[in-house]
Amino acid sequence: MDEKMSVMVVDDEKIVRESLFFWFEKAGYTVDTAASGFEALEKIETYPFDIMFVDIKMPGMDGIQLLERIKTDYPDTAVIIITAYGSIESAIHAMKAGASDYLLKPFKPKYLSLVMEKIMQQRRLRSEYNYLKARLEKISRFDNIIGQSPPMIKIFELIPEIAASDASVLLTGETGTGKELVAKAIHAKSTRSQHPFIAINCGSIPDTLLESELFGHKKGSFTGATHTRKGYFEVVTGGTLFLDEIGEISPKMQIDLLRVLEEKTITRVGSSESIPIEFRLVSATRKNLQEAISSGTFREDFYYRVNVIHLHIPPLRDRKKDIPLLVQHFLKKYSQETAKHVDHVTQNTLTRLKQYPWPGNVRELENAIERAVVLSKSRTLRSEDFSFLSTDAPRKKTPSLREVEQQYILEVLDGCEWNITQAAKILGINRVTLHKKIDRDGLRNLKR
Amino acid sequence: MRKDRPHIGLIPFGGTPDIVPKVIAAHISAYLDLHAIFLDPMANPSYALDKQRLQYDVGAILEHLESGSFRSVDKVMGILDVDLFVPVFTHVFGEARQKGRAALISIFRLRKKPMDTIDVSAVALERAAKVALHELCHLFGLTHCENDRCLMHFSGSLSDLDQGSFNLCRYCKRFFEDAVS
Numbered sequence: 001m002d003e004k005m006s007v008m009v010v011d012d013e014k015i016v017r018e019s020l021f022f023w024f025e026k027a028g029y030t031v032d033t034a035a036s037g038f039e040a041l042e043k044i045e046t047y048p049f050d051i052m053f054v055d056i057k058m059p060g061m062d063g064i065q066l067l068e069r070i071k072t073d074y075p076d077t078a079v080i081i082i083t084a085y086g087s088i089e090s091a092i093h094a095m096k097a098g099a100s101d102y103l104l105k106p107f108k109p110k111y112l113s114l115v116m117e118k119i120m121q122q123r124r125l126r127s128e129y130n131y132l133k134a135r136l137e138k139i140s141r142f143d144n145i146i147g148q149s150p151p152m153i154k155i156f157e158l159i160p161e162i163a164a165s166d167a168s169v170l171l172t173g174e175t176g177t178g179k180e181l182v183a184k185a186i187h188a189k190s191t192r193s194q195h196p197f198i199a200i201n202c203g204s205i206p207d208t209l210l211e212s213e214l215f216g217h218k219k220g221s222f223t224g225a226t227h228t229r230k231g232y233f234e235v236v237t238g239g240t241l242f243l244d245e246i247g248e249i250s251p252k253m254q255i256d257l258l259r260v261l262e263e264k265t266i267t268r269v270g271s272s273e274s275i276p277i278e279f280r281l282v283s284a285t286r287k288n289l290q291e292a293i294s295s296g297t298f299r300e301d302f303y304y305r306v307n308v309i310h311l312h313i314p315p316l317r318d319r320k321k322d323i324p325l326l327v328q329h330f331l332k333k334y335s336q337e338t339a340k341h342v343d344h345v346t347q348n349t350l351t352r353l354k355q356y357p358w359p360g361n362v363r364e365l366e367n368a369i370e371r372a373v374v375l376s377k378s379r380t381l382r383s384e385d386f387s388f389l390s391t392d393a394p395r396k397k398t399p400s401l402r403e404v405e406q407q408y409i410l411e412v413l414d415g416c417e418w419n420i421t422q423a424a425k426i427l428g429i430n431r432v433t434l435h436k437k438i439d440r441d442g443l444r445n446l447k448r
Numbered sequence: 449m450r451k452d453r454p455h456i457g458l459i460p461f462g463g464t465p466d467i468v469p470k471v472i473a474a475h476i477s478a479y480l481d482l483h484a485i486f487l488d489p490m491a492n493p494s495y496a497l498d499k500q501r502l503q504y505d506v507g508a509i510l511e512h513l514e515s516g517s518f519r520s521v522d523k524v525m526g527i528l529d530v531d532l533f534v535p536v537f538t539h540v541f542g543e544a545r546q547k548g549r550a551a552l553i554s555i556f557r558l559r560k561k562p563m564d565t566i567d568v569s570a571v572a573l574e575r576a577a578k579v580a581l582h583e584l585c586h587l588f589g590l591t592h593c594e595n596d597r598c599l600m601h602f603s604g605s606l607s608d609l610d611q612g613s614f615n616l617c618r619y620c621k622r623f624f625e626d627a628v629s
Contacts, residue, residue, distance in 0.1 A: 110604025
């Protein structure tokens with residue numbers, strides 16, 4: 001025997017269970033028995049069996065019903081149906097339902113041995129297939145980006161080409177599509193790979209802090225600047241700077257960044273000394289920057305500077321072909337991380353996952369798989385494990401805090417017919433702060 | 449042969465020709481280096497006869513032997529001349545439970561002509577000895593072996609049995625010696 005296979009005998013007759021148990025035990029297999037389909041399902045949930053010998057006639061759940069459940073939830077388990085002479089039609093029915101073979105009892109001991117040989121041969125073929133599939137999967141992966149759909153294959157092809165140049169790259173795509181992974185892949189494939197890759201989420205850092213983070217500061221330049229600190233522009237020298245959510249950068253900061261990109265020098269906050277810098281800029285946004293330019297919140301000259309090469313990452317709903325591959329990847333990842341042996345997904349579940357619109361894209365899918373794996377009590381993820389995904393109404397994008405603030409300020413200003421003093425009083429801030437917020441977010445352009 | 453090697457008791461049932469247990473005993477001593485001892489014969493096990501199949505249920509016979517008290521021996525082997533069966537199988541040449549105390553072997557299907565009760569040819573005796581040694585090894589915990597030149601390779605037919613070996617492969621031999629020592 002190449003490997004110690006595990007066998008389960010499911011029969012309501014004790015004598016049959018015992019006979020086969022002793023035979024398999026002597027043949028060196030790990031063997032267990034179950035007196036009913038329900039008991040068999042309970043056992044297989046806790047221990048994976050390679051082969052099941054199932055009697056076709058059993059009270060409660062019959063052999064065919066058990067076969068169907070096994071083939072749905074544990075497709076790798078081979079099922080051999082045992083039937084009595086005279087019920088050949090049901091044996092044919094079983095074969096159509098996915099049984100690997102059938103035995104008419106009583107059968108010659110030789111037949112049992114032949115069936116086992118056949119199953120082992122099938123398993124060998126399957127493992128060869130899995131090996132080749134895994135190699136193919138490698139082709140479907142590019143530096144942790146997974147996909148086999150035409151748009152993703154196109155991106156895989158473009159990454160090395162983009163990496164070979166030094167031009168600024170703008171990555172667009174909805175949240176959770178993997179923009180940062182693409183940026184990392186571009187960096188990894190470039191000649192800059194030995195230098196740092198620094199990612200900054202511009203949307204999460206206040207403007208003043210962002211300036212200090214990027215440009216660095218001189219000791220004493222502001223309260224709290226207790227020592228001179230290098231900014232990311234200096235630290236990243238020779239490498240790749242990834243600015244995520246570039247659409248959130250204020251118009252003032254856009255001017256500063258534009259100057260850096262044009263002059264290739266920076267001046268630390270509080271200093272007058274020019275420092276030469278050299279890095280590749282990769283930016284990303286989920287916003288429509290053309291619209292932002294039209295509304296005056298994004299500078300056109302800055303846009304053209306950062307958008308020398310444009311790469312759009314499609315949302316998951318536009319590449320549903322990648323969902324099974326991603327599901328398998330995350331299943332493997334979280335099965336290992338959580339040490340839970342969840343390694344199957346039913347066909348129904350995959351269909352459900354393909355139907356869901358995934359507004360949060362790959363990140364949402366990953367979180368959904370993690371949650372399902374953690375909460376799963378069996379080895380197989382079923383459709384009901386994803387009941388938290390509601391497909392009734394497409395979920396609205398959750399606005400950021402700044403978006404909520406902008407919307408609220410705009411409503412108050414409109415309500416006061418843009419009387420700044422009155423609006424500031426309602427908002428509980430002073431007039432200067434309100435003016436700053438209006439300028440920062442270009443609210444005058446949104447005046448109704 | 450060392451005295452501390454296990455002792456195997458051979459029990460002929462019914463009208464089993466005398467030559468059969470003698471040949472089996474000789475092979476047990478020669479190939480497995482174990483003591484083979486003849487115990488009192490027993491009548492054909494009528495309690496195990498399945499009247500529909502006209503065959504004898506090995507499960508019932510083994511249970512009967514396992515419950516017996518055979519203090520002078522470590523394992524017992526029943527030798528029969530009736531058609532044996534296990535409920536799911538059409539027939540078996542012999543049977544033993546893994547690491548059990550009792551094994552069975554029948555000459556019935558090992559003859560060239562199954563119904564020929566007088567003649568037990570040399571070929572049939574050779575087959576009987578192979579089945580007996582194979583089943584005995586199961587009593588010592590050996591499982592079937594992939595090596596088709598090993599005594600523990602599964603033989604499902606007479607032709608398989610004829611091509612099979614009396615000897616254990618080196619791995620099974622090692623396992624066997626560990627088990628008996």
